Amino acid sequence: MKNKILVEVSARHVHLSKEHLEILFGKGYELTIKKPLSQPGQYAANERVRVVGPKRELSSVSILGPVRGSTQIEVSLTDARSIGVDAPIRMSGDTKASAPVKIVGPKGEVDIEEGVIIAKRHIHITPEDAEEFGLEDRQVVSVKVDTDQRSTTFSDVVVRVRDDFATAMHIDTDEGNAAGIFGEQYGEIIK
Amino acid sequence: MKNKILVEVSARHVHLSKEHLEILFGKGYELTIKKPLSQPGQYAANERVRVVGPKRELSSVSILGPVRGSTQIEVSLTDARSIGVDAPIRMSGDTKASAPVKIVGPKGEVDIEEGVIIAKRHIHITPEDAEEFGLEDRQVVSVKVDTDQRSTTFSDVVVRVRDDFATAMHIDTDEGNAAGIFGEQYGEIIK
Numbered sequence: 001m002k003n004k005i006l007v008e009v010s011a012r013h014v015h016l017s018k019e020h021l022e023i024l025f026g027k028g029y030e031l032t033i034k035k036p037l038s039q040p041g042q043y044a045a046n047e048r049v050r051v052v053g054p055k056r057e058l059s060s061v062s063i064l065g066p067v068r069g070s071t072q073i074e075v076s077l078t079d080a081r082s083i084g085v086d087a088p089i090r091m092s093g094d095t096k097a098s099a100p101v102k103i104v105g106p107k108g109e110v111d112i113e114e115g116v117i118i119a120k121r122h123i124h125i126t127p128e129d130a131e132e133f134g135l136e137d138r139q140v141v142s143v144k145v146d147t148d149q150r151s152t153t154f155s156d157v158v159v160r161v162r163d164d165f166a167t168a169m170h171i172d173t174d175e176g177n178a179a180g181i182f183g184e185q186y187g188e189i190i191k
Numbered sequence: 192m193k194n195k196i197l198v199e200v201s202a203r204h205v206h207l208s209k210e211h212l213e214i215l216f217g218k219g220y221e222l223t224i225k226k227p228l229s230q231p232g233q234y235a236a237n238e239r240v241r242v243v244g245p246k247r248e249l250s251s252v253s254i255l256g257p258v259r260g261s262t263q264i265e266v267s268l269t270d271a272r273s274i275g276v277d278a279p280i281r282m283s284g285d286t287k288a289s290a291p292v293k294i295v296g297p298k299g300e301v302d303i304e305e306g307v308i309i310a311k312r313h314i315h316i317t318p319e320d321a322e323e324f325g326l327e328d329r330q331v332v333s334v335k336v337d338t339d340q341r342s343t344t345f346s347d348v349v350v351r352v353r354d355d356f357a358t359a360m361h362i363d364t365d366e367g368n369a370a371g372i373f374g375e376q377y378g379e380i381i382k
Binding site: 076077078081089120121142144148149150151152153154155156171173174175177178179180 | 340
């Protein structure tokens with residue numbers, strides 16, 4: 001059975017609803033693709049926004065496309081503390097009663113009442129790979145990452161199985177930096 | 192045998208030599224104590240400095256006293272990347288060929304040729320506690336931290352035994368945030 005998985009570090013980013021995209025960039029505006037991401041159909045856009053908290057702002061934050069049903073801002077706990085936002089650790093999409101923030105674009109700004117989260121560690125995996133790894137949707141596992149000076153085992157990692165995923169673990173920049181991850185890194189799944 | 196240890200998160204800070212303190216704050220200047228730290232005789236000073244990298248600066252960085260034989264700047268990997276400094280992961284005091292940076296105080300500034308490090312995870316422990324825990328100086332262990340959503344096991348943790356230590360593990364803000372540590376936290380030592 002396989003147990004080695006690619007570990008990808010996600011930098012802070014924003015997903016926008018169509019409505020918010022148009023407020024920030026103008027009526028009828030469409031995101032332009034800078035770089036495709038590992039998850040099929042997802043991309044980093046050329047467009048960027050400012051994320052303004054009560055204490056400080058994050059300038060030039062990436063937008064990931066395509067647009068989604070609702071706006072979501074994913075930051076690290078370091079970022080959240082820096083800008084003064086009390087964001088919960090959540091799975092993507094679970095933004096109910098998460099933190100508010102202001103997003104500023106070239107054509108307008110929008111006050112988001114909820115939407116700022118710190119992404120919970122997770123594994124994206126295809127049904128075929130899940131079978132080969134012996135994993136099930138929503139299973140919680142640990143992943144051990146061996147690095148030069150900061151080897152780390154991440155527990156509380158949630159497995160998500162979906163047809164349209166590419167198989168990879170996602171952690172944020174605090175987690176990547178805590179484990180001293182530079183460049184391509186694989187981890188060992190521990191059940 | 193004991194195996195639970197207090198885990199303390201160290202924010203970015205600077206240790207100054209007497210020479211650099213006087214360049215930054217004026218001839219004959221002495222640090223004033225804001226708050227004693229857990230390690231005996233160590234304190235956070237009221238005085239602060241700017242740490243200026245090639246890309247960006249960290250404003251208002253804490254100085255820890257008393258003065259030391261040489262200046263050392265301890266930042267997180269997130270900080271190092273943010274200000275554009277390529278700092279190595281090192282034990283405190285091991286600053287040979289570490290990263291350069293500029294430090295700016297109210298009375299002057301100094302270009303440090305080496306001294307910026309990312310602190311390697313470590314445990315401070317008294318000889319008495321080391322015996323009770325069954326640990327030796329320079330032993331490398333793992334420490335498991337159980338938190339609500341980000342339980343994490345830190346490996347590559349270096350044990351340092353000294354008479355004038357208070358027993359505690361020290362990690363940086365990336366590591367603390369990666370593990371979701373808020374407030375008082377204990378970890379389990381795994382040998």
